[in-house]
Amino acid sequence: MLDENIKNQLLTIINPERYLDQPEALACYAYDAFVEESLPDAVIFPKTTNEVSGILKIASQFKVPVTARGAGTSVCGAPIPVKHGIIVCFSKMDTILDVNTRDRYIIVQPGVVNADIQKALAPFGFFYPPDPGSMNTATIGGNIAQNAGGPRCLKYGVTVDYVLGLEVVLASGKIIRFGSKNVKDVTGYKLTSLFCGSEGTLGIVTEAILKVRPLPETTKTLMVMFDDLDNTARAVTDIIGSGILPAAMELMDQMTLTAIEDAANLGLDKTAQGSLLIELDGVEEACEKEMKQIIEKVKENGATHIQEANSESQRQNIWTARRAAYGIFAKLAPDIMSEDVTVPVSKVPAMIRKIVAIAHKYRLKVGVLAHAGDGNMHPMIPTNKADRDEWHRVKKAFDEIFEAAAQLDGTLSGEHGIGLAKSKYLPLVMNQDTIDFMKIIKKAVDPDNILNPGKFA
Amino acid sequence: MTPKVPPNCGKCGLCLNVCPVYKQMKEEQASPRARMQLIRAHKNQTIASSPYLKEIMSKCLMCGSCTANCPSGIDHYSAFMKMREQMAEDHGEPAAVKSLIYLLARDYRTRWGSTLARTGQKLLPKKIAESYKLGNIALKNMPRLNAVPFRNTCEEIILPDTQKPDRQKPDTPKTDTKWQNIQRQGSDKETGTVAYFTGCATNYIYDDVGLATVGILKRMGYKIIIPKNQTCCSIPLLFHGAKKQAQKNIETNIEALKGLKVDAILVDCSTCGEALKHIYPSFFNKNDPASHHAIAIAQKIGDVLSFIDDHFDRLTFNASPKEKPVVTYHAPCHSKNSFQSHTTIENLIKKLPFVIYKKTCDTEECCGGGGTFFYEFPKVSKEMTDKKINNAKAIHATQWLTDCPVCRMNLSGNLKKEDNLIIKHPLSLIYSALKPL
Known part of the structure; x- marks a missing residue:
């Protein structure tokens, strides 16, 4: 619990109804979807930028840590308050301030849920491309903090590619605004890129101007089966290498396919060693032409079965299989570990071979699932944390998976962020000078280290 | 591959956006994920x-x-x-909930309570009835209780309708004779036999639903058994932690329903259905004979609307009015989550030739009623209910159909006269349009 004096000062700017510090309530803000937990001392639900500014002024005066939180769906521990202090929860600051599809932007408060942005845009024939798996729950503030991605980011890019402007409250409580409503804007440092993905360590986003796009005219979906996982991965490299850019390209291995088929009976071929779900969108004619090219490419790589969705319901069926994967894996064992290492697309076959070999070495089951078109791997290892020996092997396996990705010119995270989960691996992909440079920036904007301390370190 | 150990909550948070209370309150501690975490913390003794x-x-x-x-x-x-x-053991329940448990735990008490309450409703000075509220619902907007409990008004075995023309108009019965029609003897067209579990709401509050159920099933040619000894399904008791009292009721109901030679055991309330179909079978130890009976009963449980949908061609309706009323549907949570009957019911309503069906933008959202939730947490409940009402008004519906008595009570209790909207059970609507034989 916070010092009585600090609490009283906070209560002069926040309605007590939006201030929680009962132990039962605090326990509910100690976690996200990552394994670790740490209790905050207080939880505050701001409704305005001025309230956020007021909270930070008090926090910086007393050097109390402040961690921003949206819906707590981060999978890397980003909003876990490891140094305790205040959780600023944005779930009630959730107004869509402006929908302007003529100028192609939307202005939102940080607590707006990603799916609600899609709902607000759909009647105008527009959408907001980043589509993280948690989009029905996750808030846009969290998406920006983690620079979230999703399957269709292969073609459209991740969150940072859609942030036109931000309003940010700094550790001092000062409110800054940068970027604008313009798609083209080279005025000053590109601060949107600095804050996007900074996981709340540099400032707290209180408003965002986001770029939106018209919905594509057509969507074409294809499910392809292979009798060899290596061929599956090579087909990915070939298609992307030939210049075609599908909206999504999802790879699943035999273990994943079998688990899905056993649980959901969707008619998947359990003998297939690998599969690709490929989705194209855009103008009808272009999609048709590219679809033909893709079919040729997968045939060249030994596709054993090709199914094109003829209707929306068939398309949904194909996606149902892909979306069910995580849930079905989650049911295979008490716990499931998944990461999001990413490699250049030409290295996808090599990376998959590595993942399989590492899992084999540590006697673990692994399901290989990937947003393969952009090299974003999601190896999933079902495990039981209570089994200490196995848990130890799982950790070892992930250490080696990260090392393997780094050796293949890859990176630690494609879309989840670093948080608590991956900060120890930073030296694998950054030299000390680069890490020091990040520290210099941090020190300059947050000298007392009150903003989400314990992350990136 | 089946897991040896039950799964742990991965804290993914996907339950947040399907939880009606979280969506309204936008606070983690109101979410299913938080409750699971707290249960675990309480078990580990980190939270007292x-x-x-x-x-x-x-x-x-x-x-x-x-x-x-x-x-x-x-x-x-x-x-x-x-x-x-x-929690109920540690901290007790509020007086109102305690008395509800007391009443529902024995059928005679429920009967006695409802008689008293009905007398109370009659005697209550108008002024008080208008100014007092139960949760958000003004007492004057609470439903009138049945004059006589539904099950007391009918025989235990009811025979199906005959093909012979009927002198009395069956669909506009006089109060005294309404059950004479229902219980007419002498069938020549028996299709099968079904049992009917009426639930407390039909028995004590909404006898129109019982009347419609029996009327429609008879018309479809079914013999109906309404076991006399059935009692409250126990869900309200279980939700308030009164497991001991619940067990008595569950045993009574199993006794009343076991071994019946029927095609189906039908419910008009999906919450009762949830209890009979999903809770009873796992309530007892596997070796307990009650468990064996409960499983056999569960296999026959179905909701009466889906049953009607399966045999829809057996019904004929009056000529449709020139101006068909616009109706909409509110899917109760238990129809959606436990019984998965809501789409069938919605499609059945769409098929009715005498109405125009319009969907609201939030047909499947919770109304905020939730058993005693509307009474215990009126503020959150009211915000949810008002959203529903505004969306139903927006499509200019005049009749709002729902197959759960608590949703019906909650929604109708919060409607104003000028909203020009009546809440009905879909069964009542169907029954009122049946063509007389």
Whole structure:
């Protein structure tokens, strides 16, 4: 619990109804979807930028840590308050301030849920491309903090590619605004890129101007089966290498396919060693032409079965299989570990071979699932944390998976962020000078280290 | 590959956006994920039992949406029920809930309570009835209780309609004779036999639903058995942690329903259905003979609307009016999550030739009623209910159909006269349009 004096000062700017510090309530803000937990001392639900500014002024005066939180769906521990202090929860600051599809932007408060942005845009024939798996729950503030991605980011890019402007409250409580409503804007440092993905360590986003796009005219979906996982991965490299850019390209291995088929009976071929779900969108004619090219490419790589969705319901069926994967894996064992290492697309076959070999070495089951078109791997290892020996092997396996990705010119995270989960691996992909440079920036904007301390370190 | 150990909550948070209470309150402690975490923390003794912990556990509609949507297959529903039992033991229940449990735990008490309440409704000075509220619902907007409990008005075995023309108009019965029509003897067209579990709401509050159920099933050619000894399904008791009292009721109902030679055992309330179909079979130890009977009963449980949908061609309707009324549907949580009957019911309503069906933008959202939730947490409940009402008004519906008595009570209790909207059970609508033989 916070010092009585600090609490009283906070209560002069926040309605007590939006201030929680009962132990039962605090326990509910100690976690996200990552394994670790740490209790905050207080939880505050701001409704305005001025309230956020007021909270930070008090926090910086007393050097109390402040961690921003949206819906707590981060999978890397980003909003876990490891140094305790205040959780600023944005779930009630959730107004869509402006929908302007003529100028192609939307202005939102940080607590707006990603799916609600899609709902607000759909009647105008527009959408907001980043589509993280948690989009029905996750808030846009969290998406920006983690620079979230999703399957269709292969073609459209991740969150940072859609942030036109931000309003940010700094550790001092000062409110800054940068970027604008313009798609083209080279005025000053590109601060949107600095804050996007900074996981709340540099400032707290209180408003965002986001770029939106018209919905594509057509969507074409294809499910392809292979009798060899290596061929599956090579087909990915070939298609992307030939210049075609599908909206999504999802790879699943035999273990994943079998688990899905056993649980959901969707008619998947359990003998297939690998599969690709490929989705194209855009103008009808272009999609048709590219679809033909893709079919040729997968045939060249030994596709054993090709199914094109003829209707929306068939398309949904194909996606149902892909979306069910995580849930079905989650049911295979008490716990499931998944990461999001990413490699250049030409290295996808090599990376998959590595993942399989590492899992084999540590006697673990692994399901290989990937947003393969952009090299974003999601190896999933079902495990039981209570089994200490196995848990130890799982950790070892992930250490080696990260090392393997780094050796293949890859990176630690494609879309989840670093948080608590991956900060120890930073030296694998950054030299000390680069890490020091990040520290210099941090020190300059947050000298007392009150903003989400314990992350990136 | 089946797991040896039950799954742990992966804290993914996908239950947040399907939880009606979280969506309204936007606070983590109101979410299924938080309740699971707190249950675990309480077990590990890092969080002590407290009235506030009990409040967090009670601030849940027990709608089952989290369980139905959890990717890891967590059974929140059972975990919450167990925790509520613990909380009720530690901290007791509010007086109103306690008396509800007392009444529902024995059928004679429920009967006695409803008689008293009905007398009370009659004697209550108008001024008081208008100014007092139960939760958000003004007493004057609470439903009138049945004059006589439904089951007392009918025989235990009811024979199907004959093909012979009937002198009395069956669909506009006089109060005294309404059951004479229903219980007419002498069938020459018996299609099969069904049992009818009426639930407390039909028995004590909404006898129009019982009347419609029996009327429609008879018309379809079914012999109907309404076992006399049935009692409250126990869900309200289990939700408030009164497991002991619940067990008595469950045993009574199993006794009343076991071994019946029927094609189906039908319910008009999906919450009763949830109890009979999903809770009874796992309530007892596997070796207990009651468990064996419960499983056999569960296999026959179905909701009466889906049953009607299966045999829709057996019904003929009056000529449709020139101006068909616009109707819409509110899908109760238990129809959606436990019984999965809501789409069938919605499609059945769409098929009715004498109405125009319009969907609201939030047909499947919870109305905020949730058993006693509307009474215990009126503020959150009211915000949810008002949203529903505004969306139903927006499509200019004049009749709002729903197959759950609590939704019906909650929605109609919060409607104003000028809203020009009546709440009905779909069965009543269907029954009122049946063509006389």
